[in-house]
Amino acid sequence: MGTGVFRQRNGMVAVDVVAACGVLTPGQLSGLSRKLEELEAFRVKLTSRQTMVVVLAEEKAQALIEALPALDLVLSPYGDVIRAVxxxxxxxxxxxxxxxxxxxxxxxxxxxxxxxxxxxxxxxxxxxxxxxxxxxxxxxxxxxxxxxxxxxxxxxxxxxxxxxxxxxxxxxxxxxxxxxxxxxxxxxxxxxxxxxxxxxxxxxxxxxxxxxxxxxxxxxxxxxxxxxxxxxxxxxxx
Amino acid sequence: MEQLRKTDEINPAVLQALLEKICRSCDLLDTTDCKESSCLVGFSKKVLNFAAQKGMLDIPGAAGLIPAGDFKPYYPETVAPVLAETCRQCKECRDNHSPDCVVALVRTAMEHTVLPEAITYPGSVFMYLATIKSHDATLATMLAEALKKRA
Known part of the structure; x- marks a missing residue:
């Protein structure tokens, strides 16, 4: 199973983050926001599958991925798998x-x-x-x-x-x-x-x-x- | 900024008030024979109350419960304003029209009061007026007048 981490043409990586069908609590949103500021993320894109793509420097992607479980968020799986609902x-x-x-x-x-x-x-x-x-x-x-x-x-x-x-x-x-x-x-x-x-x-x-x-x-x-x-x-x- | 339509913007109170007017001219009002489930106006009032209580605009299966066998005499003069109000509150869902929509339920019940059969809703107010005219030109005129009054 692949994971939703994609190298971008601008040299950064995109990390696809899954919430509960796009529903976030204010705590999750503010927690994620603080983490993304700390990691100096470039942009966050809401996707058509109700996930969030975070674009940030490659060396900071792992820190974001490690922070997701504490926020009750998940790194999106990718490839031939069941995708985010x-x-x-x-x-x-x-x-x-x-x-x-x-x-x-x-x-x-x-x-x-x-x-x-x-x-x-x-x-x-x-x-x-x-x-x-x-x-x-x-x-x-x-x-x-x-x-x-x-x-x-x-x-x-x-x-x-x-x-x-x-x-x-x-x-x-x-x-x-x-x-x-x-x-x-x-x-x-x-x-x-x-x-x-x-x-x-x-x-x-x-x-x-x-x-x-x-x-x-x-x-x-x-x-x-x-x-x-x-x-x-x-x-x-x- | 453009005014956005909200899904909770239907106004059941206006419809309720118009339905009450019909009730006031009914011989069965306040008698033991007044049964909402077998009365087209009573059914409409129940629909609006249920929708308000539940905060929903669709009541699955409700169209099948419309008491089409209510043959009490109704008058187009009192029914036309209710039909007009359903036209005002209709969201014109077109392809996504649901016969179980609260507005559609009231409209269908009212059609049964004055027309031999309910009309298959064409999905927009303009087309609806044209369809009513083909069924009953007098009712169509009253409906157009009622729509103009509060337009």
Whole structure:
């Protein structure tokens, strides 16, 4: 597994720092800021994967990397691994449009899967609704909240390509637990079936979606949204 | 600096006040037969209350609970101002329109009060007005008047 440290054309290095799907506490932010001032970092760039790229002198990169664990931050893995998870602001505290706790799920997925080996880089995006601020159709594994603890799962998308491809819906209205089970299944199939360096979407195009579909028992846990909190509220007081 | 739209900018109080006006002309008000879950206006009020309590603008599955079987008589004169207010508060999400959006739920429920069926929302206010006109020209005129009043 590679790490997110890249030599730049200006002679400096860029260190890719991962937070909890881009969420930082004020303490983390100020702690990182103090460290970066101490190390005379040149610039910090927020990335499309919700990580931070710190550009600084090469001889100071190691000191930054060593300081990350104390700030509850992680050096980004790189290469053919599961990358930092992109999750939107979708949770009760941060987005009124969110239909479920997407951010919380994204953070937990990142904790569990970040850096795991895969045949090709594997990107996960978790959105709180179908507005899809984190482009779940353009991820290898996209998750969209469609209710409280109810998610749709899309696989095989990729956006960063001259020939981008939208993913395909493989599970509808499944629970959080089923999202994990489907992800494990897809990763297992991807590792078993993909050619070296082949993106999941390309493997699906070559082999067909069926080769990656989760078994029924994993996705037949569809949640009936009729039985939701609003229905109880609507019928209350009558 | 350009004024940015905020996701919490819908104003449920204005909609609530207009819905209360409809209730005041209802024979069932304050009787044991007043049941919000089976009344299009009551449903709309519940939607707004729930959304305000939860701080959310989408209620998954709520569109399926609209009491389309409420055939009480409603009057376009009182319904048009509510529809106009939903037009004002609509964020015109276009492709991302959700039928479970709070504004869409109130609008759909109100359509059921005066139209034979709800309209498939075309995603923008302008196109909506044109669609209403094709269904009911009188209602479209009232809606346009109501929109002008507070524009």
């Amino acid at each position: 992109k999750a939107c602001a979708g949770n009760a505290a941060l987005c009124p449009r969110s239909t479920g706790e997407a951010l919380d799920l994204g953070i937990e997925l990142q904790k569990k899967y970040l850096g795991r080996q895969a045949p090709k880089d594997f990107k996960i995006a978790v959105a709180g609704c179908y507005r899809g601020c984190v482009d779940p159709h353009c991820a290898d594994f996209g998750v969209v909240a469609v209710g409280k603890d109810v998610f749709d799962v899309i696989i095989g998308g990729y956006g960063g390509s001259a020939k981008p491809l939208h993913g395909k819906l493989i599970a509808r209205k499944v629970t959080t637990g089923a999202v994990y089970a489907v992800l494990d299944h897809v990763l297992e199939r991807f590792s078993a079936l993909a050619q070296p360096g082949e993106k999941l979407g390309r493997a699906i195009s070559r082999l067909g979606l069926g080769a990656f579909m989760p078994p029924d028992e994993l996705v037949n846990c569809s949640v009936e949204t009729d039985n939701n909190e609003f229905k109880k509220f609507l019928l209350s007081g009558q």
